């Protein structure tokens with residue numbers, strides 16, 4: 549499949565959690581990160597063509613997804629959202645700061661799409677029920693998004709893992725334990741379940757930035 553080079557980047561607790569409880573904004577957990585960790589994150593943002601988070605992350609965290617801690621250009625923001633249910637005052641719809649693409653499906657009401665387009669965002673319709681990543685990723689590539697950073701959440705990460713459309717994983721490990729069976733971890737979805745199908749990684753680098761451990765992994769197979 550013609551697709552961008554994909555890097556999943558995430559802040560995780562030592563036990564792999566993305567947030568404090570299901571439905572909580574990860575901004576609370578991220579408040580533990582020191583400035584060096586933010587710089588690391590924003591250095592990556594400044595180097596990629598596109599950045600993606602799922603619609604649920606937009607609704608719970610209201611991120612801006614811009615480059616602020618270092619100098620550099622803002623990547624194009626791509627939000628998969630099957631019915632285009634994005635708050636119209638969401639930070640990602642401030643298109644004066646950066647470009648935004650809402651990737652949606654045929655289920656999205658025309659009225660909602662019109663309002664989003666009026667805010668200056670582009671719409672890509674890919675799929676019937678949920679956003680079809682097999683259709684979306686080549687479209688992004690054709691629009692010049694050759695490198696894509698995926699910043700979660702768990703469901704969107706799973707979409708990339710399950711179709712093995714990921715090249716690297718970079719983690720900022722927060723030195724805390726969250727616990728909780730239903731708290732989202734790095735990868736959600738159904739899970740791989742079979743040993744022979746696991747995604748294999750090779751560690752490329754590990755180092756400290758501020759008080760956080762950073763690990764960088766290449767996908768082997």
Ligand SMILES: NC(=O)c1ccc[n+]([C@@H]2O[C@H](COP(=O)([O-])OP(=O)(O)OC[C@H]3O[C@@H](n4cnc5c(N)ncnc54)[C@H](OP(=O)(O)O)[C@@H]3O)[C@@H](O)[C@H]2O)c1
Pocket residue numbers: 557558559560565566567570571572573574575601602603604605606608609628629630631632633678679680681699700701702703704705707732736
């Ligand atoms: N620590 C971190 O680095 C980090 C980063 C990001 C997020 N988070 C946290 O993760 C949590 C959100 O994660 P999440 O897994 O619930 O949601 P998510 O991955 O952010 O978004 C999932 C949503 O995307 C939409 N979607 C469209 N097409 C899809 C497809 N093909 N497959 C799956 N979803 C599709 C669906 O919403 P529609 O039904 O509206 O289409 C779905 O509910 C929040 O608590 C957030 O704070 C943490």
